[in-house]
Amino acid sequence: MSFKRIALFLTLLLAVFRLLAANYRIAGTVIDRKSREPIEFVNVLVMGLGIGGTTDASGNFEIRNVPPGIYSLQASLIGYKTAVTPEYRVNHITPHIFIEMDEEAAALDMVTVTASPFRRVAESPVSLRIIGMQEIEKAPGANRDISRVVQNYPGVAFSPIGYRNDLIVRGGGPSENRFYLDGVEIPNINHFSTQGASGGPVGLIDADLIRNVNFYSGAFPANRGNALSSVLDFSLRDGDMEHNSIKATLGASEVSLSSNGHFGERTSYLVSVRQSYLQMLFKVLGLPFLPAYTDASFKVKTRFNPQNELTVLGLGGIDRMKLNLGIDGEDAEYMLSYLPKIEQETFTLGGVYRHYAGNHVQTVTLSHSYLNNRNLKYLNNDESSEENLTLNLRSVEQETKLRLENTSAWNVWKLNFGLELGQSHYTNTTYQKIFTDQMHLSDYHTSLNLLRWGLFASMNYISSDESFTASLGLRADANNYSDRMKELWRQMSPRLSVSYRLLDGLFLSGHVGLYYQLPQYTALGFKGNEGQYVNRDLDYTSVSQESIGLTWNPNETMEVSVEGFYKLYRNMPLSVTDGIPLSCKGNDYGVIGNEELVSKAQGRSYGVEMMFKWLLTNRLNLSSSFTLFKSEFRSGNEGSYLPSAWDNRFILNVSGTYNFPKNWSVGMKVCCIGGSPYTPYDTDKSSLVEAWNAQGKPYFDYSRYNSERLPAFGQLDVRIDKTFYLKKYMLGFYIDIQNITGSKLRQQDVLMSTGQIANPSAPSAEQRYVMKSIRQESGTVLPTLGITFEY
Template sequence: MRIFLLTILFALCANISQAQITQNVRGTVVDNETKYPLIGAKVQIFTKDSTQLFRALVDENGSFIIKNVPIGKHRLVATYISYETRTIPVTVNSGKESVVNLEMSEEVFETEEVQIVAQRKGEVLNEMATVSARQFSVEETDRYPGSRSDPARMASNFAGVQGADDSRNDIVVRGNSPLGLLYKVEGIDIPNPSHFSTSGSTGGPVSIINNKILGNSDFFMSAFPAEYGNSTSGVFDLKLRNGNQSVHEFTGQFGFLGTEVMAEGPINKDKRSSYIVMGRYSTLSIFQSLGIRIGTDAVPVYGDGAFKLNYPLKKGGALSVWGMGGKSEIAIKISEQTELTDEVYGEGDRDQYFGTSMGVVGLSYKKPVSTNTFLTATLALSADEQHSRHYLLDRSLDTNIVDGQQKISIRTDSIYQLMGYQFYNTKLSGYFSLNHKINKKHIIKAGINIDGIYTNNLDSVLTESGDAFRLRYDYAQAYTLIQPFVQYKWKVNPKMDLTAGLHNQYFSLSNSLSILEPRLGWKYTLKKDQVLTAGAGLHSQTQPLYLYGYQQYDSEGNAVLHNKNMDFTKSIHTAVGYERSFKKGFNVKAEAYYQHLYNVPVEIQSSALSLINMGSGFQRFFPDSLQNTGTGRNYGIELTVQKFFSKSFFFLVTGSLYDSKYKGSDGIERNTDYNGRYTVNVLGGKEFTFKGNQSISLGLKCTTAGGKRYGYVDVAASQEAQELVFLSEGYNERQFKDYFRLDVKVNYKLNTEKITHEIGLDLVNVLNTRNLLGLAYAPNIGDPTAEPIAERTQLGFLPIFYYRIDFKIKK
């Protein structure tokens, strides 16, 4: 906190220029289907308090630049003959040039009767999406309280989306397991982009994805277009932005979540090539290395980085090399805790050493083949790894007399290794698509995703007798995942769009094949900016890769892979929606949905177990023999009331009422782990500008939701397995109390002539509400006959601060 106060003092004492501070705005304007440059398109900036005219025309490469625009928030308007007008907000700061990349839609008819309407704010980039989709920007991930600059945590503010755990960024989309979430970058499916990511999960405590390198991206929640496969829940389609083509810019940030640096600029100004590169390292581990104690020895150590090199080609084409990755380690040493306490760090009976790493590097080629055809191709190599070691503790109690009072402490008598594992996945991925505009009314897109994967898993655990180790995994295998697709859009008239597509999926490891998965979408525009939408689709997904190689043993002691042939989990999505846009960025949207899941893996023996409940937290899953006979269903209704940021304030109110049920192999319908029944988010913010170059932003977020489900503990089985085992009878009939959290965010920004200073404080769970997360296995040393359980609470009050500086160097 002392460092934070010093940075505030530094910023307030900085040299503040009285002259008008300006900055450049640059970007591109292209056709949203063919990506062909719209040469001659007019781009104008309208400022709130200026009579100056700021405008530019788009050149042959689709680029424009508007120089000397005053700092502040303005309105940018792009127009082009026979295209719909685009209007977006743009923020101009002194330390970095503002970059805007616009895609414009062609009118269906060129008649005087057709009214040209600007694209609605928040509308997705993918033209094939009609329902349950949302565009998000870097500004949103920065502006929303509690989001921690993380796309997943930001998405938890959307209707139908909620976080599964305050300390992680797993998200539950419409009652589905977080396992159903997919991350894509530049068309490629990437491994879990989170630090401390458990095998098979899609989240973690800290995101490897740094929002500063992202452009505007899409998030899909249901019935997504045919080009997206291997997901039954949601899809993040992330876009990496290019670096500045004309000037070198630098960003430095010091904060609770990490200390980071970023640089971008031209490689060759004449050829308009650019670079952007960044790196981050955990601030807490820096403190520890300097000998500064921070209250715990279990300090997470992590680092990550990302880059993109972009080489523009003629007529809007580009060749780019990009990559991102991260590595993390943590040691939780219960053996060093001598004070008797009910708090649980990890598991209360062992020391744990855990680490992960992830990386992906790719080569992308994009080229408008003609004014009507656009080609995209990406080749990428990715890898992820998780490793862990657990050491079981033999502990007893010591009783001592200190200052005349009895004091009980814990003594560790012996430590021996309980288990250890190391999982590797390496993947070579290729993506190819061809987008062709037949004419103004008919558009077709076809392509294919191919993944070649190599898995090498090794895992062993101490036997119950304690005199030998048993292999749970000793598996190495290569396999492929192939996903061709085709999708079509028909702009029937200026009011109605229809989309249709087919997705196919083949997985060689289990010889699973899903042929001709249909995807349908419909959008109808009514008067007064009202829109009706509907969508449906069949989706399928592989199981977590590590589950296919789990070893079980027959009567003769031979290892058998009972679950190697698990089929895809499948889900039928349907959704209908209504949306109305008002003036000044005000928007109301409602959606209703129904999802039927089938082919869900469940145990062969009669039980409540189902993979539909897996995917959140740090626990892996060791299944008995599984079969694809489980089912599930999710249905609900969602409401969004939103004012996009304009006139210096914004707000977002979302509410969801839903029901999420499943059936295991015993045929009994139960609540899923995520069936909280309702979620409500209310957030908003206001920016106050003064002296022309300073601003203070205040944000507030309130979340309330139904509590998580849980069952009754099988005490004897839990003590034998040394982990929690729940009874099938009554599973998920119990529910924790309702969840409530209040977050507050405060930002101060100072624009000097060449530098932008920004100081932020994000107060997460400012009321320190003790929300329950779940139960943990924790034997009671003082009373061995007591249940070996302890309640695990969600994240308490967490102040997250940062200081950021942006500046550029002119040659």
């Protein structure tokens, strides 16, 4: 076919799309949050368009001739607080939208309505960011992976290497984060997660199911425990009660199929299944590991009546990571020398029951989580002899959790309180060759049962004119691992937040709090070769956090904020072997925590964050942030602080997406991060044959921990989208190019064995390999073509 015929065909196709395209309708219902009764005469506007409708006696509204796109709605009525909804996509299957409104604390004669996408929360007036649908869908360089979207925000470092999703928030480690899905806690949000931490190469949650995300980098709510650095609270979409639809997506690393709709008049559903082809992408890139995964998720919600509803959800994944033994090159040779084969299965099932009783809402949340992790490694990847076996780990973590919660609201006051109960079962069978000063074998089996319990309460006050807010919270946690951990009062976690409006649109806010986290199951269940639990004396890790910030909203579309923070860690688990805190580990594949530890390390992280956001509905989403900080630790109560593994010193992100006419959009992201500190290698120890064969990589000289620093790194990502909205279909295309300039990240040169023994006549314990140095530099242009089709 000639070029002219192809051009003619595409022109005719675009003309057909234009003829078939149409504007759409939005329909929904507005109810009183307390009484659950419909509200009449509510004005409902599409933000950014100035068009809207009014509710009838049944609380229903309808807005016609709405251009396709992603919008929020604003609902207003005298006597009620103005409500702004999360973002919804308007197309041929726009869902029926439910809006809940709260009565004003006092009757007002006149009301001035100002719609704003920036929400303020009494319990977290600082350190809270709300991420909407448009940002999740179109963030440049993120490929619809929420972990990468979060990296646009202040205080969040990113992995310059590009194939890890570790969340490093305000100088804290990747093991210090917690995740919730519609109120159900999930252990991690990544495939191939590092056991004992949270990172991996790709996200576990399908972006098609997410409505929005509350990202807390501090000031955590009292009902969200066991976190030191961040909490990600996901809100999933509800299934559509008017239509049944199917959506297919071909993305960066997987193909997905999702559906949403309803069963009968009371029950809605969401379901998603994804299959990866990440192993093919990694093979093309010449990476030494080939990950493949499958995941599935669902949500079913039943409204029995206006006062009672039940949500059941599930999330699961199957992961298989093979080694790419067929590639050449020193970089690949090095990584293949230590990377294990990994097999994982993980799932979480949960149910949330809510009862609305006027001023009070009771919630019961029950969930069960499961992780089965297996790591296998042979010397030189030679499986022909069991004598070459260096690592065989089989570990299962299971958690069953129950949370009972009540929320009550009276005018300017809001009270939340509840309790949590949990039962954990952890098993581990490990065979591992370890070299410290000499070779020894770690060979043990663990079966650990743990009971956990906690109490929480918070009281919020919001003045009638919303110029002042205050929140006082308290939480306490305990478990039966040791006599010390049983004492609930030792883990008392108070917190206080206040916010005051200095001028119109200008707020001064602050927060102080104390938080606790239980050590990882891998640490609690670690045993010596004699069968004893080695880490019985471990304690909860604590961090006190203080933050103060100014937020200015010059108008309803812009926000400028400056926030300072200080975090002080105590009782951090410290490795007896190398003298490094566990929090400085976890950004590589495998397991952390399975070693002898003592709760003696201290740490601190402090800095300042600046952010500017500009949101124009269905036109512009611009976000820029700069963080200047330090992250340090020391091994006891005295001595000098050393840089932690996450002490990058500064992070800069500028990300924006602009929507052009005819449903084109272009996004760009510029990111820059300071150089990471690194530790020189212990050449003498690394060259020992026994030492190298035990772990297949060099050993660090911890007496010079993080005494060197890499150069800074920056990259540019670009994304282009085109969406066709038809009467019964939606078809979208996008191209996302990460690191379009091909920037190179300079990493620490690797010390590696040549496989040649320098002194073969020496005793085996004294034999050494001839070593070589490999220059480490990474960074490649990574283009991705994505296609979405929704019917």
